[in-house]
Structure formats: structure tokens, C-alpha cells
Amino acid sequence: MPEIKLKHVVSFSSEDKVxxxxxxxxxxxYRKWKCATPGEKNASVILxxxxxxxxxxxDIGNESSAFVEVLVGRSSDSVNDYKVLLVASSFMxxxxxxxxxxxxxxRMFGPEKLAQNLKEEKWDCVQxxxxxxxxKNITYGLSFIKxxxxxEKIAERPVEPESKTTTAKLGAFKIKYNDDEEED
Amino acid sequence: MTSKRKATDxxxxxxxxxxxxxxxxxxxxxxxxxxxxxxAYRTAASSLSKHPVRIKxxxxxRELKGVGEKIADKIDEFISSGKLRKLEEIRxxxxxxxxxxxxxxxxxxxxxxxxxxxxxxxxIEDLKKNTEKLNHHQKIGLKYFEDFEKKIPREExxxxxxxxxxxxxxxxxxxxxxxxxxxxxxxxxxxxxxxLVTHPSxxxxxxxxxxxxxxxxxxxxxxxxxxxxxxxxxAKFMGVCCLQDDYPFRRIDIRIFPNDQYFCATLYFTGxxxxxxxxxxHAIEKGFTLNEYCIRPIGSRGNPGESLPVSSEKEIFxxxxxxxxxxxxxxx
Numbered sequence: 001m002p003e004i005k006l007k008h009v010v011s012f013s014s015e016d017k018v019x020x021x022x023x024x025x026x027x028x029x030y031r032k033w034k035c036a037t038p039g040e041k042n043a044s045v046i047l048x049x050x051x052x053x054x055x056x057x058x059d060i061g062n063e064s065s066a067f068v069e070v071l072v073g074r075s076s077d078s079v080n081d082y083k084v085l086l087v088a089s090s091f092m093x094x095x096x097x098x099x100x101x102x103x104x105x106x107r108m109f110g111p112e113k114l115a116q117n118l119k120e121e122k123w124d125c126v127q128x129x130x131x132x133x134x135x136k137n138i139t140y141g142l143s144f145i146k147x148x149x150x151x152e153k154i155a156e157r158p159v160e161p162e163s164k165t166t167t168a169k170l171g172a173f174k175i176k177y178n179d180d181e182e183e184d
Numbered sequence: 185m186t187s188k189r190k191a192t193d194x195x196x197x198x199x200x201x202x203x204x205x206x207x208x209x210x211x212x213x214x215x216x217x218x219x220x221x222x223x224a225y226r227t228a229a230s231s232l233s234k235h236p237v238r239i240k241x242x243x244x245x246r247e248l249k250g251v252g253e254k255i256a257d258k259i260d261e262f263i264s265s266g267k268l269r270k271l272e273e274i275r276x277x278x279x280x281x282x283x284x285x286x287x288x289x290x291x292x293x294x295x296x297x298x299x300x301x302x303x304x305x306x307x308i309e310d311l312k313k314n315t316e317k318l319n320h321h322q323k324i325g326l327k328y329f330e331d332f333e334k335k336i337p338r339e340e341x342x343x344x345x346x347x348x349x350x351x352x353x354x355x356x357x358x359x360x361x362x363x364x365x366x367x368x369x370x371x372x373x374x375x376x377x378x379x380l381v382t383h384p385s386x387x388x389x390x391x392x393x394x395x396x397x398x399x400x401x402x403x404x405x406x407x408x409x410x411x412x413x414x415x416x417x418x419a420k421f422m423g424v425c426c427l428q429d430d431y432p433f434r435r436i437d438i439r440i441f442p443n444d445q446y447f448c449a450t451l452y453f454t455g456x457x458x459x460x461x462x463x464x465x466h467a468i469e470k471g472f473t474l475n476e477y478c479i480r481p482i483g484s485r486g487n488p489g490e491s492l493p494v495s496s497e498k499e500i501f502x503x504x505x506x507x508x509x510x511x512x513x514x515x516x
Contacts, residue, residue: 042484044484066481067481067489069483069484069489071484071485082485084483084485084487087480087483087487087488087489087490088480088481088482088483088484088488088489088490089489089490090481090489090490090492090493093492093493093499093502094499094502094503094505095502129483129484131471131481133470133471133505134505
């Protein structure tokens with residue numbers, strides 16, 4: 001699953017003087033993006049891909065946000081038309097947020113966690129929206145975000161059954177390979 | 185929650201106002217099928233019942249939450265004449281009387297009641313002669329009509345609770361059981377028995393486990409506690425139970441929820457209805473959506489996010505920054 005290259009930051013709601021939004025472009029560094037002041041209603045950033053790509057999965061490293069949401073669009077769209085690819089997902093509970101515990105949780109969102117109707121389309125822009133309603137005294141954002149495109153397709157040929165008990169599809173029928181020993 | 189007769193414990197200095205508002209509310213729900221007017225009357229009745237001093241005029245009542253111009257007018261009319269023309273008319277109208285009566289039967293809602301009344305069935309005697317028009321649930325509702333009308337005293341509920349928990353634990357000691365509804369809110373009497381069950385092995389990501397509920401019901405039937413089944417699905421049982429001879433037959437509902445949805449469910453089924461409404465609208469103000477299964481954050485485009493982890497009722501209050509209320513403080 002190749003990592004999708006991020007070209008630049010299109011826009012952001014706010015950024016810290018040190019923890020700038022550009023930090024998200026380079027996954028090698030462990031530098032983070034944080035909003036400018038505590039208590040902001042939400043913190044968002046729009047990132048531009050190098051080219052339009054299908055998104056297969058997303059890895060998110062948190063930085064004190066309670067919820068993170070990811071929307072997708074194309075350069076020609078206005079931001080309001082962006083569609084929700086990953087619904088607002090929880091990274092910190094109210095208690096953790098208040099106590100500033102576990103503020104760097106990492107979550108990986110596979111294809112089953114993403115909006116099914118958007119997975120097959122190609123996108124070149126993403127908006128990431130972070131919120132932290134439980135603690136108004138901290139700044140928050142992301143430590144990193146990684147987008148992955150679908151795995152390269154291997155030449156299509158029937159897959160050999162790997163184990164004795166498995167199924168294969170033949171036209172409309174499912175073939176079940178039974179464990180021989182159980183048969184008699 | 186599912187009781188036909190909401191405990192409208194009309195006490196306090198404004199109880200007569202509450203009574204007529206409740207009657208109007210039922211009329212709107214059962215005869216006119218207008219749930220919004222029903223809710224409006226219920227809200228007004230609730231604020232009046234909580235008001236500590238006697239209301240002297242409609243104008244004064246308007247200060248209260250949920251009391252608008254029209255309800256204030258009705259309060260004025262009631263104060264000056266001691267009655268309400270609209271209510272007198274409703275009471276005189278045979279059709280609405282018949283509908284109100286029939287909807288008291290378990291299994292007969294406003295729609296079924298209207299249909300029956302159209303066919304000329306106006307009272308219990310008529311119904312007993314026309315049982316072929318009734319489904320299984322309604323037949324049983326009719327059979328135990330008198331018993332189901334009786335309130336369940338708290339003392340009996342306490343014994344029932346022990347018995348229910350004991351029977352569930354016999355089926356499997358890991359079941360978690362909560363009797364919800366007005367009983368959990370500490371009221372002196374209840375309309376029916378609302379049981380919520382979960383099992384540590386059952387999560388919402390698992391396929392449904394109908395066996396979990398069926399095992400409990402089998403145990404209860406064997407113990408001669410459950411006497412009739414109105415319906416039994418994968419997640420919900422509706423039926424009739426009886427503590428022992430000499431006790432009335434009681435309506436009992438048992439629902440099973442995955443353990444990660446259990447606390448949203450106990451919150452919802454503990455009520456009261458108005459409390460739930462207020463808590464849900466507070467949740468929306470805070471950017472969350474709350475129902476009987478889960479609490480979810482609302483995203484930037486107004487769409488609900490993922491279900492948030494919940495392992496106690498308190499956590500739900502914390503998410504939406506709402507001061508925690510013990511069940512007995514939810515009687516609004």
C-alpha cells in the first residue's frame with residue numbers, strides 16, 4: 001500500500017508559531033501541527049495530493065484532539081462540497097482530555113472504516129477537522145497523518161487455496177475445500 | 185417507557201390543571217394522531233406539576249416553560265368557569281371516548297382503535313364478541329385487561345426484580361440485568377416491567393445472538409414466571425408474567441443489548457420521556473447525537489461520527505457536559 005504524497009498545505013484554520021501546519025507534509029519528522037490558541041471550536045487543515053488518487057486507508061497520529069474527521073474533494077470543488085470519508089472518530093475521552101492523558105494515540109482506519117461510496121473515486125484534496133470540546137485550555141491538532149492508496153493489483157489469476165479449509169469462487173458458485181480427514 | 189398509562193401523579197397545587205392538560209394530550213395522541221400537540225400538552229403539564237405555588241391566571245402560567253398563548257387561554261377558562269368547553273365536547277363525543285378506551289388495551293394503538301371504532305366496536309363487550317378481529321397480542325391484552333390496568337406497587341416491583349435477576353443468573357451468572365422505567369426512577373408504582381439485559385460476551389460488532397434472550401425466556405417459562413408471550417424476537421421479548429397465585433398478571437418487556445450499547449439503552453429506557461427529550465436536545469447543542477443505542481459526535485457537515493465508547497451512564501453525561509442526574513432525579 002503505497003503512501004500518497006502530500007504536495008502542500010492549501011489552507012488551515014490556525015497554526016501555532018512552532019507547530020505549523022506544514023509539519024504534516026513530511027512524515028519522516030515527528031513534528032506536529034497545533035492550532036494557535038486554546039479553546040478554538042475546531043482546527044482544520046486542507047492538504048493537496050500530488051495527483052488524484054483513490055484512498056484505501058488512513059493512519060492518524062493524534063495531538064490532543066478529542067475527535068478527528070477527514071473529508072475529501074477535488075481542487076475544483078469548493079470546501080463546502082467536500083464529502084466525509086472518515087466520520088468524526090474518537091481519539092480521547094472527556095476524562096483523558098481533561099487530564100491531558102493519552103494525547104498521542106495513533107489509530108489506523110482501514111477500507112472498512114471509510115465511506116464506502118467514496119472509496120472507488122479519486123481525490124486530490126483532503127480536509128482534516130479536529131475538535132477538542134472537553135478541554136478549553138489546551139491547543140490541539142495532529143502529530144501526523146498518512147494516506148495510503150490501494151495495493152498494486154497483482155495480475156489476475158485464480159488464487160491457489162492456501163490451506164485445506166478455504167473457499168474459492170467459480171462463477172456464481174462458491175467452492176468449499178473441505179478438510180479431507182473430516183469427511184469420513 | 186412502554187406503559188399505556190403514564191404515571192401522571194397529579195399532585196401539588198396545580199394538579200387539576202395538569203389533569204386536564206394530560207387528558208387533552210391523550211386526546212391529541214389517540215384520536216387526532218397529533219404527536220406534536222400531545223408533546224406540547226405534556227410539556228406544559230410537566231412544568232405546571234413542578235411549579236410550587238398555585239397559578240392564579242393564564243398570564244402567570246405563560247411564564248412557565250412550554251405554556252403558550254392557547255394553553256394560557258385554557259387555564260383562564262378553567263379558572264373562571266371550572267371547566268373546559270373543548271374537553272366537555274371531547275367527553276361527549278362517543279367516537280373519541282371509544283378510541284380512548286380501546287387504546288388502553290395492550291396491543292391496540294391509535295390506528296387499530298380507529299379502525300375498530302369505524303367497524304362499530306365501541307367498548308370492551310363489543311371487543312369480546314369480535315375477537316376474530318384481534319391479533320394474538322391484542323387478544324391477550326383483552327384477556328388481562330383488568331389486571332394490566334392495575335398499577336404495580338413498588339413493594340411488588342422489588343420482589344419482581346429479585347425474581348427476575350435470580351432467573352437470569354440461573355440461565356447464566358454473567359447476565360447483567362437492570363429494571364428500568366419509572367421503577368428505576370424510584371416512583372411508588374409502575375405501569376409495567378421494563379427489563380434490560382446484556383451479556384459480557386455480546387458486543388455490537390458480533391452477529392446477533394438470539395440465543396441469549398431465548399435462554400432467559402425458557403428459564404422464566406419453566407419457572408412458571410412468564411405466563412404468555414406476546415412476541416419474541418432476537419432482541420426483544422414482550423409478554424405476561426405473574427409473581428405467584430393471588431397476584432395480578434403483569435406486562436413485562438425484556439430487551440437484550442450488546443454490552444457496548446447497554447448504558448445508552450438503560451439511560452433511554454429509564455426515562456422519563458421528557459428528561460430524554462431535554463437531554464437529547466442538550467446533546468445536539470453540544471454537538472452530539474444520542475439515541476437508545478449510542479452517542480456519536482456530529483461532524484463538521486452535520487453528519488454523525490462513530491459511536492463513542494461508553495461503559496457507564498455517567499460517561500454519557502460527561503460527553504455532553506450535562507450535570508449527572510441519578511435515576512430518581514430524572515422524573516420530569
